[in-house]
Each structure stands twice: as structure tokens, then as C-alpha cells.
Amino acid sequence: MSELPAAALPDGPVLGADEAGKGPVIGPMVAAAIRTDPAVLPDDVDDSKRLSPARRASIATSLRSDPAIDVGFGIVEVEEIDDPETDMNSLTVAAQVRALAAIACEGDLAVVDAGDVIAERFGDRVTAGLAEREITVETIAEHGADDTYPIVSAASVLAKVERDRRVGAIAAEYTGFGDVGSGYPSDPNTREFLQTYVEEHGAVPACARRSWSTCADLLDAAAQSDLSSF
Template sequence: MTADSDAPRIGSDEAGKGPVIGPMVAAAVRAPPGAIPDGVDDSKRLSPARRESITAALRECDAVAVGVAVVSTDRIDDPATDMNSLTVAGHAEAVAAVARDGDSVLADAGDVSESRFARRVCEGVADAGSDASVRVRAEHGADATYPLVAAASVIAKVERDTRIEALATEYAEYGPIGSGYPSDPTTRDFLSRYVGETGALPACARASWSTSADVLAAAEQSALSEF
């Protein structure tokens, strides 16, 4: 049995790694086991209403600390970095916001190598400005296995969805933006409309994504065909 001193006090996860629109959001939840609401699960398995109620319960509980890191589209498009490194950074920044000295962290692994992801997140906590010395373990699918990590996945998903809703309002004149994922026809239609009317990608789009390049190329081809 795992000793109490080794039991995770912090769970971390991210949402929005793959979309073409909007930021990636990482979250960390520091809590004792009894403070995690009943029925918490991988955010993808929960309804939006359930995710909202779990998030409210976590944020209102005095025993729970929540850290959120938002990785912007500009940061994602920076050629000096990559999504693996940004996923590490997001987890590390979220953990750094709540970590205390000696905490044990369990992260949903964002790398094929669980140990490498754990090591990089641990190093990143210090880089993010935290003085806390933490131990980090990472597992694939941790959000579906451990309530603490599932709680972080819910926080990250709700924060990401909130930001997508704000973008939908900001860009309402160009029609619905959809989920932001490349596989979503609504999202692709939104990008096509925006580029067709303005000649450029919206600031909320990840310009380095192949979907963005495809939309720009299609618009250029359409313009050429008009001559």
C-alpha cells in the first residue's frame, strides 16, 4: 500500500491540446481525497452541466486550491517551441500555482514516455517560479483513474470552454465557431468565412496548424479562379 506521505496531493491535466482555435488550458488541483466531489470523472465522460457543478464545488471548497495556466495561440505558434514542451509548461505552471514543499503530484501524461513527462514537469515547476520541492509521477489515462487528476481535467475543460464561448461572442458576425477542433465542420466553415471576408486568419486561430494553412490555400485558390 502507498504510504500517506507518498499519496498525491496535486493532480494535473490539460484541455485543448489539439484544436485549431483557442488556447490550451492546463489545471492543477491540490486537495485532500475527501474534498473531491462524488462522481468526478474524466471530463470527456461528463455532461457540461456536471462539469460546471463540479468546478463550482471545487472552487468553493476551502480545502481545495486550483491553479490554471492558459497557453495562448501566439505561444503555440512560436516556432521556437512545440506542443510537447508547451504541455509540460502548462502542467508545470498550473502546479506551481498551488504547490507546497514536499507535495506529491500526479499528472496525466502528455508524452509517450510517462517518466520523461514527469521529469520535465518537475523541472518546469521550478522554472515557473515555485520554491516548492515536489515529486511528480505521470500516467497515461490518469484522468480516468484518479479522482484528483479527473478534477483537474474538469477544471481545465470548463476554463477552455468558457474561453471558447467568449470567442464565439467576439466573432459572432462570422457565424458560429463550433468546438474549435479541426474535425468540426462548423469550425472549418467559420475559418473559411473569416478568411474569405478579411483575407487573414482570426487571432484566435493557431496559424501553425495544417488546418489553418489549408483554409488559407483554399481562399487563395478561390481568388485566383475568379480571374
């Protein structure tokens, strides 16, 4: 794995990758990758967390419509997240590899936001995952790369907007159970949505990550409520 300051990236196309939705209890994790010359990126591209939803959407539209920019996505669905044989670090690697593989060219430089406490290990795993697909890249993995490298900031915006679009589709599917909210366990709207669904069906909805403690707690509470009715 390489280490290179953002300002010292080579001229020409570079890959960037980041993901959104690692922590929510509802919906998939979405990784996005972008391949372009960083010089063509919008001047106001920034870490998605510092942009308003409207600005993120505008930047994402601009990125996806620019013929000089290639975009790829890697989706990890709820069923895969709930698989007891895997873990979130491995799934984050898998998501970024899927997104990068959609657009990477042999010999590219990839800059990725590290989803592991050991950034170098994460980068090595991304490199290895692409090598398994017969794609050779050089990888820079850093914590906070979405704050340091505009190419990764752009990927973070794409990932967030796509993740939000998918949560919006989930909300449209479950209109009878209240506001889905952001999908994060800390969101009271999300918790109320899940509680309403569990109270009616005795199970969490298919869009929820059953392995998350939020779901387990709601199911336990429902079970105790059923027992107390006898």
C-alpha cells in the same frame, strides 16, 4: 519520478494536473491543477470526457468554491502555440507547470496526466520545470491518469470548463461569422466559421492557430480562388 497506485496515495493534500485543448485549431490550451486531500472530492468526479457539460460545470463550481481546495491554471495562448521554436509536448509541460506552480507547496506529491508518449520523461520535465521556480515536488506521471486518479479527474474537469468558457468568449467576439463550434478541426461548425472569416478577410482570425494545417489549407484555398479570378 514515482509510481504509486491511486489507492495508495498518502493521506492529506495531493496535487493533480491535466490539460484541455491540445488539439483544437481555435483558442488556447488550458491546464488546471488542484491541491487537496482526495477524500474531500465529490463522489461523482470523473474524467471530464465522461461527464455532460452541465455536470462538469456543477463539479467545477463546487471545486472552486470549496475552501479546502486550491485551484491553479496555466494558459498557453495561440501566439505561443504558433511559435515555430516550440512544440506541443513542451507547451503541455509548460501549461501544467504554470498551473501547479500557482498552488504547489514544497515537498508536495503531484499526479499528472502525461502529455508525452514516454510518461516518465513527461513527469521528469514537470518536476524540473517546478524546480526552476524553486518548488520541489515528487511527480507521478501516467497516461490516462484522469481515468485512474480522482485528483487528476478533478483537474481535467476544471481544465475543460475553463477552456470552454474561453471558447465561449471567443464566440461572443466573432458573432458575425457563424458558430465557432468546439474549436476542433473535425467540427464542421468550426471549419465553416474559419472559412467564412477567411473569405471575408483573407486571413484567419486572431483566435486561430495559424500553424495548424486546417488554417493553412483554408488560406491556400483562398489564395487559389483569388488567382482564378484573374
